Amino acid sequence: MELREFQGHIRRLASLPETRASVVSCYLRVEGGRLKHRRVFANRVEELRRSFAGEDAQLFEKALVPIERFLSEELHRGSKGVAIFSRAGRQPFFLALQFYVPLPTWMAADTLPNIYHLVELKDTYWRFVVLVCSQDTARIVSVNLGTVTLDLLRERPELRQRLGREWTKEHFQKHRTTRTQQFIGDTVKALSGTMAAGRYDHLILAGDPKMTASVRRVLPSHVAERLVGVIRKSGRSGSWEIVAESIAAFVEAEHKESKATAEELQRRLRTGGLAVAGTRPSYWALKLGQVETLVMSTEYSPRPGWVCRGCRLDRTVEQSPSRCPACGSRELEHLRIREAMLRLAEQRGCQVELVRDSGTMVRLGGVGCLLRFRPGEARRGPARARIVRDRSYSYSYSDSGVAEGRFGS
C-alpha cells in the first residue's frame, strides 16, 4: 500500500460521521493466511455481544458479518496484521486493510472508529531504503509501511580471469580497484535516483563492512544526511535477513527521532516558543487548527472528558454536569480524549509523533503540540480558512490564552 493511500484511509476513518450504530474496530494478528489468536478474537466478540441489547445488538451482529467473511476469504498469505472497521445501519461502512507487519490483537465497538494502532503503524513503519552490499552485488530495497515493494538488483560485472595469463598481478589489482570504484559510483547513482523518485527520507546501509564504508565515503550530501543506520554483516547473509534487521534499525532510529521531537517540544515550552503541553491546551489547539505536530506518549491514557449528544459541547474535564450547560440536554457521554485528539490531527493533516519511554513526555503530561502560530493569532493566522469552513463551530479565549470552543452556536 502506498503511503498516500494509507493516509487517505486514515483520514477517511478520522472523518467518518457518527451515527447511532457502533463501529466495530478490529486489529488482528495474522499468520500464514489465518488469524493467529482466533480464540482471543472469539472471546472478545462474545464480550462485546453481551454489552449490547435490542436494536444495538442487531446492528452489532450485522456489522460482524462482513468481518467474518473477510477473515475467512480475503486474508493474504504474507499478511501479518489486518485492521477492519465495520458498521451496519443506515450509513453502513466497511474498510479492511492488510499489512506485512504485525498488529496487536485488539477490538472495540464504539460510536467512532478507533484509529490509534493505524496512526502508530504510520508513525513507526515510515518508508526507507536499504542498500545491501556484498563484495560483488548491491541491492536497493525500498520498504513501505513494512511492505517490501522494490528489489533492484545490481551485479558487478565479472572480472575476467586474466591474472597469470596476460596481466601482471599489479595490473590486475589496479584494474580491480578501478572496477570497484566504478561499481560503487554506479550503485550510489542508482540509490540517489531511487530515493529521489520515491521521496524516501531514510536510508540504511547494510552488508559487507568494506563496501558499506566505501559507499558511505562517496554518498552525496543530500543522501548522506538521510542515513539513519549501518548494519555490518560480512559473508553471505541473505537479503531478507538483512531487511528484517534493517527494519529493527529503522524502528530504533524512529524512536530517536520521536524523542528528539519531545525535546523540541520541551525546548519551545521553556523559551516561550510555539508549543503547548497537557491535555486541555493540546485538545483545544487541535480543535482550533493551530497544530503542526501532535506529540504523544505511547503510554498516554487520560481520563475521559464529556461531550453533549445534543449540541456537541465538549470538555476535557472528567466530572460531567448533570445537564449540558449550553442546551440543557441530559444526554452526556464520555469523550475519549486520546482518540478524539488523533482524529482531529488526522482530519487536519497534522504530523503525529508517538514517543516511547520518554521521561520528558511524562513530565509534560503525556501530550503536547508544536504549533504553527500563536493562539492569539488564530483569527488572522494561516488556519483561518479551516476555522471559517467549520461553520457550526465557535470559539473564544480566556485570559490565560486557553481556548474554549464549542459546536452548534
Ligand SMILES: [Zn+2]
Ligand atoms: Zn448540549
